Amino acid sequence: MVTTDNSQDIIAQRRAYNETLMQAQDKTRATWFPIALLALLILLPLLQLTGTNYNYVIHLTLYTMCYVVMASGWNILGGFAGYISLGHNVFFAVGGYVAGMLFARLGISTIILAPFAGLVCAALGYVIGLITLRVRGPSFIISSLALVMIFRIAFENWHFIGGAAGVALPANGLPVEWAKLPYYYAFLAMAAFALWASYKIKHSKFGMGLRAISVDEIKAESAGIDTRFYKVLAFALSAFFVGMAGAVWGEYLTYIRPNIFLVILISVNMVLMCILGGKGTVAGPAVGAILIIAFNEFFVATLGASTVNILATGVIMAIALIFFPLGLVGTLARHRKLPRILNWD
């Protein structure tokens, strides 16, 4: 741009200032923490060697990681682009069925099939996105709910995939204390990948475009951002992660049935986790998944598996959102009080 004679100096000073800002930002990041967490989770199954059976701990961790994958995936569309979808369990189901059916017919492990199932979901998400992303706000939410209903009816009446009764999948032949481990590590790898991908997306041109779309789509459009393509791509990417999680989840449960995958609770969970943790942040979905599953387990254990435990979780959610309207991570970051170990953005 235009520079007068003495502005070279100023620009040099500015550049130095910008660099210090960047460094300051780098220093607030504690990369060791996610890495340490990952290492801890890799080593967690060693508990099984102590003689006591820790299958419950393994299951709960695995379950949490499954939701970390899904919530992070959902966050790409719901958090970054600001399109709240209540229909993402459709991709959970499609991923589960694609991988599950191939597993039942060809015997290829769903852990290997997961990326493929994810790609199928991404393609499906792309097509669905082309249609439903033309509307935003409440209309989009309703269209996503309609999607669940359509798929529920289709899946329950399609005999090739077992209809409402579903399909039973063979269990792996490992001894009971090791049987969960392949899935455990699969989910761990997917969760790590999902968080890494979230980080990469958030810091790319694409992520910046999505942020712009979430604030003001008309402005984003006139800024030269291909909003339709960005939104649909975000939809496809988020479907990819949810689909991958579904693929392995089916084999882990050893059966696939519409009423496991296509219940509204699963997509609501994804949304609540992101909102509680902080949507649009990288760490938010992970924090939210851990908290919601922990609350659920705690209240099921103390109040029994009745509707009371759901009510208790709801009350906790409500209280949390009064004090943390942007979610835990989001609100703390806004007030610059976010502990360094949770600054994954």
Place this chain on the structure above:
Amino acid sequence: MLEVKNLCKYFGGIHAVDGCSFTAERGKITALIGPNGAGKTTAFNCISRTMAPTKGEVWLDGERIDGLRPHKITHKGLSRTFQISRNLADMTVLENVICQSQVRGWRDLFRPAMSPEEIEKAMGILEFLGITRIAHEDGSNLSYGQKKLMDLAALLMSDPKIILLDEPAGGVNPTLMEEIVDHIKKLNAQGMTVLIVEHNMELIMRLCDRVVVMAQGRVIADGTPDEVRSDPAVLDAYLGGVLDEEAA
């Protein structure tokens, strides 16, 4: 350079823009004026495709652009600001500006959001507009005038050939208005083509090479500021009183 032919935009029975034709010549500052409701902003929206025109043609450098999607039009070198400053709150001014830097193709999509070159370019633009001190401020914390300047900065980031400014000096204080006028003049001196919608007549008369007057969706006069000033149709439609007083 920019040629608008028989542009129409109907909202049901309301003909907001009704057969509007004019051109904006390269390197000139053209103003689009008219009383409230004349269809100026709607015409702007149709040119930049924020709205789809009902009919009519828009040509940019001999290329028809009225069928293109808005981001394509920006890529072709036509950028606009909005009457009520639209900025991306939650993003810093620097990010707001860099957001407008053009992304083409897949490989571009996943490269880091702000490259050092882009930061440098953006800071250069902010320097030119004299607002480097707010570079790291959140877009939502700015004053109205600062937002207007940020809009202008973001506009320049996309390397436009022609800029459409919708009331760039609307609602800002006189000092800042002078500053904005100054920036527009400087940009124009560098060869930027400008199309401007403005209500401030004094500013228009001082700044513009050509004035297009709209009333009720149609162009009723087109010429130099002086010609338009004395055009009876314009005086009749809307300028009359103001200009008589000025001349006296």
